[in-house]
Each structure stands twice: as structure tokens, then as C-alpha cells.
Amino acid sequence: MKAAAALIGAALLASTTAMAGDIRTERVHFKKGASSATVEDSIKGYQGVDYVLGARKGQSMNVSMATNNTANYFNILAPGKTDEAMFIGSTSGNQFEGTLPASGDYKIRVYLMRSAARRDEVADYRLEMIID
Template sequence: MKTFFKANPILTILVGFLLLGIPGQGLQAQEIRVERVQFPPGASTAAIEGAISGRETVDYLLNVRKGQYMNVSLASSNGGVYFNIMEPDAQYEAIHIGSTAGNQFEGVTAKSGDYRVRVYRMKGSGSSAANYMLEMIVSGSGQQSTSGDTVVSGTDYNATGMVPCSMGNGQPTGNCKYGVIRQGNGSGMVTITKSDGRTRTIYFENGKATGYDESQADRASFRASKEYDLYIVHIGDERYEIPDAVINGG
């Protein structure tokens, strides 16, 4: 899982132009359409269907609190359509560049404010309209760590390790890698890497497992219980056994 805690090298405006495939003067001359993203009441996900033609660019403004989990993905009928993400007050210094990193991003926000998700198409990818689906997920309370934990070297996690897991009915239980970001008082996020390389992020608040990184394409049922010092979490047919010490330390 990518996070924002460690600052990436600052990309200059010129580099931003080159990565977008748009000359500097051309970008200044063209109009960028800006749209505000609002989640439906009680929802943590927004899915937007759109289309861009030629060198059109669309900025989606998404208001996020520091410390929240954010997941952005894009699917398009045109392989030359990508998105970049800029932090609040940044115009061209991107923390995610789709043309090099791909059209999937997830991480924990380092700042509060309007994040700019910029959808664009690379030069030479055609001039006819390209349809796309942009999905944005924001969850978590945005609380900051009060645990005083150190961070595992080379990661943004307070701890890493293995937990028992099962990916479906009838499959033997194995072990999956995890990383945890603790926020104190039994709250935090545990990100588990499944055998196929995909990840699950499970959210904890005040000592209870409360949900996961649900998306439009993956709305599996969620249930969780605690047996002594072990959280038993079911997401559809998946099962995870997370010791209390993972989220609380010790």
C-alpha cells in the first residue's frame, strides 16, 4: 500500500508537463474542467462516469482529512487515459502519476483539504471521445496516531507480520502478510496482502473491527467478532484472524 507519510522528491512544473504529455504553454492555454465530488449521505464511495475528447482535462476535487484512507481507480475504453493526484494547494506536483504508476492508487493522506484527481489522456492516444469510470473511496476517521509507536524501517507501518487467512470456502487456512497503522485506543488500519497480491484494508475503531475498503465492484458482506484476544473477520468467503496485539501493540 502506498502512503503519503514520506515525502516524494518534488516534481518540478516542467516535469509535470512532460509526464502529462502536454507542453507547458498548451496546458496554460487549455481550459481544465473542474468538478467537485460529493459522496451520498452515509457513503464512502463515489463512482463517476465520464468522457474526454482530444486534449481535454478534468480535475475532480475531493475533500479529505489528514490520516484518512484513500483509494482511487480508473477504467477506460482508451488505454491512453490516466489520472494524477495532487495534494491540497499543489497544481502540478503529483503524488501519483498514472502514466508511470498505473490507474490504481491507495494510501493514507498526509494533509487535510481538497485533493485534485486529474483525468487526462496522453498525446497520440486518439482524438475521439474516450469513456471512463473513476471510482474514489475515502474512509477512516482521520485520527492521528497517539500510540507513540515507531515505524518499521522502509515502511509507513507501526508493525508488520503474518496472520492466519483463508480466501474461500473449502480452502485450507494459510498465512497472509499484514501491515498496521495504529491510531491509538484500539483504532487503526490493518492492510493484508492476499495470495494473489491484492490487498484488504480492515478498519478498527475503539477496539472493534468496523469495516473494510469496500468498492463498487466488491461489496462482500462483512462481519467480525472477538474471541478472547483474537479478532475473527469475515469478508464474503474470506476469513482473517487478527490478534489483539496487532492493533493495540504489545
């Protein structure tokens, strides 16, 4: 039983690692005096994008995404976290608003659900990020 659990865990880790290779990283810079930034882009299949932006504990963050693909979502990862999301779009929708728990770099990870990625679907999206 323990061997089967270990095998399943190893398979999941390998799957996550393989998908992580398809994630590109882009640093988000707000224009001088601005508290928001908007990105328009697209992803295909297993591609994903980590939008990285710095923020301080206690600040408010608002992230929203408009997309043409119903399998396109974003997660938010707190500073220091690599795969543990504080917000999961596939279960909570494409709108996040909350107070940040820590200071540092937050990742907004845009992705397609596995079923759409397998079919090599494309998603065009507009992502708005606001920090107050």
C-alpha cells in the same frame, strides 16, 4: 546555454497553461453515510477533468479507473498543488491506494496522453473514489 534553458522552460509553461484551459472542475460529493462515489464520463482530445474532493490527513484514499482507451489516466494532486502530482497514472497505472499526507481538497485529474489527445481520441471511463 541559460537562454536556451529559459526558452525551453517558457515553452513548457505555455504548453501547460494552454492545456489547463481545457480542464473542467467538478466537486465530488459523497451521499450521506457513504465513503465512496463513482463517476462515469468521457473526454476527448485535450479535454480533462479535475474531480475535487475534501479529505483529512491520515485518511485512506483508494481511486481506480476503468477505461476503454489505453492512453487514458489520472493523476492525484494534493491540497495546494497545481501541477505537481503525488500520484502519476501514466507511470503507476489506474489504481491508487494510500494514506493522505494533508487535509484539504484533493484533485483527481483525468486526462489523455498527448499522443492520443493530438489524434483527438475519445475515452469513456468509470472512476471510483473511496475515502475511509
